[in-house]
Amino acid sequence: MIPYVDVPLVSCRGLQFRWPGSDATLTMDDFSVAPGERMFVCGPSGSGKSTLLGLLSGVLRATEGEVTVLGVPFSTLSASGRDHFRAEHVGYVFQQFNLLPFLSPVENVLLGCTWSRVRAIRAGATRRAQRDEAIRLLDALGLVAQIVERSRTGNLSVGQQQRVAVARALIGGPQLLIADEPTSALDTANCEIFLRLLLAECTRHGTGVVLVSHDMNLARHFDRAVILGERPHSRMVTWL
Amino acid sequence: MNLVSLALKSLRQRRTGVLLTVVTIALSVFLLLGVERVRVDARRGFSSTVSGTDLVVGARSGPVNLLLYAIFHVGEATDNITWKTYEDIRSMPDVAWTVPLSLGDSHRGFRVVGTNTDFFAHYHYGARQAVSFASGSAFSDLYDAVIGAEVARQLHYTVGDSIVLAHGLGGPASALHADKPFRIKGILAPTGTPVDATIAVSLEAIEAIHVDWQGGIRLPGMEASAESTRHRDLTPKAITACLVGLNSRLSSFAVQRAINEYPDEALLAVLPGVALGELWHLIGAAESALRAVSATVVLVGMSGMLAALLAMLNERHREMAILRAVGASARSVFALLVIESTLLTAVGAVLGCLLLFGVVAIGHDYLLAQAGLVLDLAPSSNEGWLLIAVIVLGVLAGAIPGSIAYRRSLIDGLQVRL
Numbered sequence: 001m002i003p004y005v006d007v008p009l010v011s012c013r014g015l016q017f018r019w020p021g022s023d024a025t026l027t028m029d030d031f032s033v034a035p036g037e038r039m040f041v042c043g044p045s046g047s048g049k050s051t052l053l054g055l056l057s058g059v060l061r062a063t064e065g066e067v068t069v070l071g072v073p074f075s076t077l078s079a080s081g082r083d084h085f086r087a088e089h090v091g092y093v094f095q096q097f098n099l100l101p102f103l104s105p106v107e108n109v110l111l112g113c114t115w116s117r118v119r120a121i122r123a124g125a126t127r128r129a130q131r132d133e134a135i136r137l138l139d140a141l142g143l144v145a146q147i148v149e150r151s152r153t154g155n156l157s158v159g160q161q162q163r164v165a166v167a168r169a170l171i172g173g174p175q176l177l178i179a180d181e182p183t184s185a186l187d188t189a190n191c192e193i194f195l196r197l198l199l200a201e202c203t204r205h206g207t208g209v210v211l212v213s214h215d216m217n218l219a220r221h222f223d224r225a226v227i228l229g230e231r232p233h234s235r236m237v238t239w240l
Numbered sequence: 241m242n243l244v245s246l247a248l249k250s251l252r253q254r255r256t257g258v259l260l261t262v263v264t265i266a267l268s269v270f271l272l273l274g275v276e277r278v279r280v281d282a283r284r285g286f287s288s289t290v291s292g293t294d295l296v297v298g299a300r301s302g303p304v305n306l307l308l309y310a311i312f313h314v315g316e317a318t319d320n321i322t323w324k325t326y327e328d329i330r331s332m333p334d335v336a337w338t339v340p341l342s343l344g345d346s347h348r349g350f351r352v353v354g355t356n357t358d359f360f361a362h363y364h365y366g367a368r369q370a371v372s373f374a375s376g377s378a379f380s381d382l383y384d385a386v387i388g389a390e391v392a393r394q395l396h397y398t399v400g401d402s403i404v405l406a407h408g409l410g411g412p413a414s415a416l417h418a419d420k421p422f423r424i425k426g427i428l429a430p431t432g433t434p435v436d437a438t439i440a441v442s443l444e445a446i447e448a449i450h451v452d453w454q455g456g457i458r459l460p461g462m463e464a465s466a467e468s469t470r471h472r473d474l475t476p477k478a479i480t481a482c483l484v485g486l487n488s489r490l491s492s493f494a495v496q497r498a499i500n501e502y503p504d505e506a507l508l509a510v511l512p513g514v515a516l517g518e519l520w521h522l523i524g525a526a527e528s529a530l531r532a533v534s535a536t537v538v539l540v541g542m543s544g545m546l547a548a549l550l551a552m553l554n555e556r557h558r559e560m561a562i563l564r565a566v567g568a569s570a571r572s573v574f575a576l577l578v579i580e581s582t583l584l585t586a587v588g589a590v591l592g593c594l595l596l597f598g599v600v601a602i603g604h605d606y607l608l609a610q611a612g613l614v615l616d617l618a619p620s621s622n623e624g625w626l627l628i629a630v631i632v633l634g635v636l637a638g639a640i641p642g643s644i645a646y647r648r649s650l651i652d653g654l655q656v657r658l
Contacts, residue, residue, distance in 0.1 A: 059564060059649075080569045087567020094565070097558050102253030114242075115567035168566065 007071040008032040009176055009208040010056060014065035017051055025063070026051055031226065035175065038199065038209040040219045043228030049212045052228070053180050056210060057090055058082030070175060087115035091169025091207070093179040093198075096158060098165030105148045105156065105164045109134040112168040119172025130171075137167040141197050159190045166198050170205060177202055179211040183218065195221055243572060247579045250559065254552060258584065261548045265588025268541025269630055270595045273623050275534035277596065279527055280620040282613060285366070286520055289433045290483070290512045292364035294492050297321070297329060297499055298481035300506035303515040304522070310341055310481035311512070312434050313351040316409070317343060320478035325505050329484065332498065334491040337362050339483040342446045342476065345405045345417070350391045352405055352439045354446030354479070360386075362485055365433045366614065375399050376426030379442055382470055385422040386440045389430035393609065399424050403439075405449060415458065417449040420466045432614040444474040484509070538630060541588075546637045549581055553641045560645055570649045577642035578635060585634025589627055593619075 011032035018025045026048040033039050043049050054060035055067050058074050059082070067074045070089060074082055086092075091112065099108045110130060113120040124130035138148045141163040147156075148164075156164065162182055169177050182198070183191040199221055202209050211222070219225040251258050290296070290311055298306045299319035308314040330338045339362050342354030353359075357378045364370055376399040379386055387397060397403070401424045407415045422441060430436055448469045452459055464472070486495060492511060499509035560573050568576075600615050607613045 057565070080571065083564075083567055083569035083572075086565075090567075092565035094561070098562065100250070100559055100562060102249045111562075111566050115572075 008068075009035045009037065009070060010210070011068045012055075012065065013068075015055065015062055015067065016064035017048075017055060017060065018063045019051075028052065028065075028228075033176075033208055033210060036203075036206045036208050037224065038202070038222040039211070040222035040225035041210060041212045041228065042214060042216060042219065042225060043212075044214075047228035049228060050180060053092075053178050053210070053212060056176075057092060057178055058086050084115070088118050089175050091166075091171075091174045091177040093162070093165045093169050093177070093182045095181040096162070096185040098168070099153045099156075099161055101152075101154050103153060105138065105143075105151070105153055106131060106134045108153060108164055109137065109167045109171055112171040116172065119174065121172075123172040134167065134171060137171055137201070138164065140201060141167055142193070143167075158185045159194060162186065162194055163197065166194075166201065170201055170207065173205045173207065175207060177207050177209045177211075179209065181213050182211070183213060183215065191215075191218075243576055243579055244583075246563075247576055247583060250556075250576075251580060251583065257548055257552065261545050261584055262588045262591065264544040265541050265585055265630075265634070266591035266595060268538050268544075269589045269592025269627070270599075271537045272534045272626055272630070273592060273596050273619070274599070275530050275537075276622055276626060277600070277615060277620060278613065279530050280622065281615050283520060283527070284616075285432050285614045287513065287516045288366045289516065290364070291366065292362070292368050292485065293483045293512055294486040294489060295484040295496055295499070295509045296481060296512050296515070297484055297507060297509045300508045303508070303510040304519050306481065306508055306510055307512065307515040307519060309343065310483075313343065313353075313438065317480045319506075320480055321482070321507065322478050322505065323476050325502065325507070326479055326482055328502070329482065329499060332495060334486050334488065334495050335484055336487045337485040339363060340443055340476075340479040341481045341483065342443055342478075343480040344409070345407060345446065345449070346409050347391075347403055347405050347439050348395060350388075350395075350437050350439055351409070352385075352441060352446075354443045354476075355440055356443055359440060363435065363483065365431050365435070369431075371431060371435060372429045374427045374429040376424070379425050379440070379445075381423070381425070382442065382445055382448055382474075383420060383422050383466065384425035384441070384445075386426040386428060387424055388428050388436040388438045388440075389609065390436035391439060392427045397424055397427070399427060405439075405441075407453070419463065420449045420469070430608045432608055443476045443479065447474040447476050448472075538633065542630075542633045542637050545581065545584060545588075545634065546640060549577065549638060549641045550644075553577075553645060556645075557648070560649055564649050570646050573649050574639075574642040574646040577645055578638040581638025581641075582631070582635050585631050585637075588634075589630055593627070 012028060013030050015028040015030070016025060028048070041049060041052065051060065055062055056069070058067070058077070061074070069085070072085065077085060099105070100111070103111065113123050113130065120130060123133045135145055135148060139145060143160060143163050147160065153161070162185070165182070183194060186194055195218060199209065296306060296310050298310050299317060299321060301318045305315065305318070309317050326338070326340060329335060337358060339359045340355055343351060345352040360371055360378050374389060376386070385403060391397065402421045403424065404421050405417045407417060422445070428435060451469055451472055452464045484495070486492060496509045496511065499507050563573060563576070564570070597617065600617055604615055604617070607615055
């Protein structure tokens, strides 16, 4: 278990990443995210946004430097250890196509605690309770129960799908939510509503957020915003 | 939600493609096991063409040759055995029974065998089954004939029909024994042995149709009518071969030696099992060819599955990224694909087995009647191993896309490249 001490949610020191089979190297300034903090990350294509998220979620391994999440340095974990850590503590939202079409919306949400006992228990003691929690989350994110229960995942609109994705990322209350351009498939009106709901839910769970987007207008919803510079050295310019 | 139920749900989503793949595998397994079943049963049917007979005796030639003409009715005998010799063999102390066989005549391409009614009692095939009558009964009158199932089927004969035998083994110039027609007294049930293509008459009948013949031609001016022949002495002067049953199998070699060393005539006694083994060895190349074909079929089936899995892999890139994002390890992604291909193979294999069972159950009698092939409903021992090999191949086939997905998920991270 992670002891409750005043450690930063995320801290990165001397981060370097070289893509396998290539000489291109990404170097990043040090930064950290406090528990419950919302950080907005923005940057041009190729500035290493997706790579940063891969490193933070523990899917990619830093060539140099250290990613520490909740006081646990990733370099001390094996690949499967990082996978497990991610399952327990990190929720992830993709740009789009977040859902497995062969599962119902509720099953998609429950996927969030499939690989984590901690999150499963936190979501509910029984299968039934976990299901109810999934439906409650979807409801809180503005999806009516009838839509959730009845419709096939494929019939949901993009906006609805993104809300299901957020519910999946937040079930069982992970400490960190990582979102990779989650609003880019939404129109402006939907985008505002969606982001407000997402951040409200995160606040309720005390979940810290790292959200990547190229849409600067979204930055005002966040505690902090940084811009990644061009490669090879991604400077972090704190902008807000 | 565990990996297996995820795999099942994912498969259900892609049911059309999955169904085609399963059908491909099922057909491959059906063919593989079917060919194996046919091979094993053909071999067994062949090696049990004669069972319960301890020795086959004929004039001295080679064991395979003797077996070919005496049992399979292929080729011609080199010489005959005199009736006296036959009686000497019959009276040997260890001999329980003998069945004489007199060959040389035919009817529309089917061989005629002169024998006695002991043939129906002692000629056994397969798992020591005696021949049985589909209709009618054994010959009792001099001019009665019993025909095999294949003869009846091809020539559309029924009990009571009249047939005329030809001298020699057929061909356009063969002389007919037209003066002494035979009446069909019985039709044998199919056996899957050369008996099916045989017409059996009594030894006396063979003698009777040849009373006025000498050296292959009918003696002019000596013609004997069918009725007057009945009153002649019809004790045969010679037979072609005989089947010998012993009181005890233990004496096989002693009796065999005694017959082989028979002073008055050059004889050959063979153990049918040994000679059948030698003969099968000769035609074993066909067996290997069958095996090669069925192995190829399975490889094609597995390649089909591999192609289908690889094609699906691209569409499922997204699925893999989502699973990785919620904490599935790269190994889980690998396992998912292997579980999937294992499921497909297992279901295909089960369907293939059921299909084979159904086809054999339905086609059993038809195959016996049409092809003389006795297929066993129960699987042969090799089939279990073949099934295991197929499943292993299926698991390996899943490991290929699995390892591709594994590597990709390590390199790409959580990026979804569409």
